[in-house]
Amino acid sequence: VARLFHPAGTTVEGTEISNAGLVCGTQDNGSVREGHVWIANGAFHLSTGLLPGRSRSFLYGLNYGGTTAGHSDGGGHLERAIIHTETAGITDVSGGWRSIATAINDTDRFCGWRVDGPFRAYVHDGLSSATAADALQSVWGLLTVALSLNNNGQVVGYDRDGANNTHAALWSPNGTSLPGGAGHDLNLVINGPAPSSAEHINDLGEIVGWDGYVQRAFRWNDLDGVTYLAPAGLLSNAQSINAHGVAVGWDDVGTLRAVSFDPVLGPRYLDTLIGSVSGVTLREAVDINDAGQILCRGLALDGGSWVATSFVLTPVPQARLASITVTPSAVVGGENASAVVSLDSPAPPGGVVVNLASSDPAIAQVSTSTVFLPEGITSVSFVVTTLPQAADETAAITASAAGVTRAAALTVEAPTPTSVSLNPASVRGGQDSMLTVTLSGAAPPAGLSLALTSSSPEASAPAVLPVDGGATQASTTVGTTPVALDRFVTLTATYNGVSAEGTLAIAAPRISLLAVSPTSVYGGFGATGTVTLDSVAPAGGLPLTLGANSPAAQVPPTATVPGGQTSVSYPVTTTP
Secondary structure, eight states: OEEOOOTTOOEEEEEEEOTTSEEEEEEEOSSOEEEEEEETTSOEEEEOOOOTTOOEEEEEEEOTTSOEEEEEEETTEEEEEEEEETTTEEEEOSTTSEEEEEEEOTTSOEEEEEESSSEEEEEEOOTTOOSOOEEOOOSSSSOEEEEEEOTTOOEEEEEEOTTSOEEEEEEOTTSSOSTTSSSOBHHHHHHTTSOEEEEEEOTTOOEEEEETTTTEEEEEETTTEEEEOSOTTSEEEEEEEOTTSOEEEEEESSSEEEEEEETTTEEEEHHHHTTTOTTEEEEEEEEEOTTOOEEEEEEEEETTEEEEEEEEEOOOOOOOEEEEEEESSEEETTOEEEEEEEESSOOOTTOEEEEEEESOTTTEEESOSEEEEOTTOOEEEEEEEEOOOSSOEEEEEEEEETTEEEEEEEEEEOOOEEEEEEESSEEETTOOEEEEEEESSOOOTTOEEEEEEESSTTEEOOSEEEEOTTOSEEEEEEEEOOOSSOEEEEEEEEETTEEEEEEEEEEOOOEEEEEEESSOOOTTOOEEEEEEESSOOOTTOEEEEOOOSSTTEEOOSEEEEOTTOSEEEEEEEEOO
């Protein structure tokens, strides 16, 4: 907070702060009122002086280059519009008429009001222009006043009707009208017949002012129309708006209170933002520049007495919430993710508290509701825990600080099969194997069901394999049937569109024993041969090929082990 200073210690009334950080206004030492310019730190810069024969001067408008606009009067003379530059000094731009210059833009175009017959608003192209000041047309044909103009040449103010009510007015750069008639009665857009005034317009064409029989602050633009900035019934006014849409003004609850109307943070009483500054009371915020510096009027405590003066409020650099990231952006339910909150600059003294939340705690939960970034720190991490899900779900992890919210999406995936194992992995046909499916994560509390399929009917498993809640594995028995030849069967487990496979080897029976009884005979006598398998023959039997290594013994060329049996006998004949 910087108080505008004058060497004489007089009362100071600031009126505008430029984007260059200069302030204009008027000082009153009790005998002389004179226009002055200050630096935003409160230091006195220069005096405009007075027109010849006049005893007072007032400044209302100031542009980036330091040119000011206002009027000079007194000494028995009426108001005369003035422009002041550091090089040329004070210049009478009244054209001989009673007049005031209320605002000036960065191209030195200025506006105000004059009395050249009727009392009416005007706009002038600037000191270097040979063009005379142009009167702004009136809807009502009565008194008009121009209060502000932007760098695009748009002008706002008010038009007065026959009942002496003011109507907020917007004039196009040529001083005539927007489509629809001579002059634009912005009041009809705002609130019908109730009185109103357009106090200021920024370069985006956003307008602030007041309307209603009980004066109420508003903001207007082409896209959103009218937005009221204060509750109905509360006397209020918005007097300026910067390029970021932040407006300033006052409200009245029996005592005037300076207020800013932030589109993100909402209304904020400026006294609360300078709570550590003693001996200062802010009553009215009259202007704000694009850097967020606010010009206020109020009271300062001097030697035990309150003195009317003006102040410049310069924002303390504030670290704003820049982003929140979650890594990885997708996890299986039950796994943790790491989140990082980042500021756009190091945290200021006192640090920054960031509020954390999840859009659906049944999917994902933040490990803490707040994180604190101490002075100088730009980022901090925290853990996001997740819960098992039956299907893929998404939760938004949000971080909020100083009216700014950032969010990051976290996908929590349902568990899926990652492997299928068989124990043993190789069996003789007819033997069982234990199939185990392993998941990528825990099953949800209600459990889930896996689909099982086999590539061959020679290995059979249940079509559905339940997995208990919280479990990461489930097992079942796979039955096999005897086979005539070795086979490899693929068992597949599927869930949520993801599959895993395992292979079971089913071996055909092997001959485990060949026996002849008796083992010794006289030639011409017979014997019996028996072939024994290590497992049962398949349905349809298992054909065997027989032979002997001597013509003295003869056997059939083939024999078949019947299905389901493990042996077959055949005759052996001999010759003498």
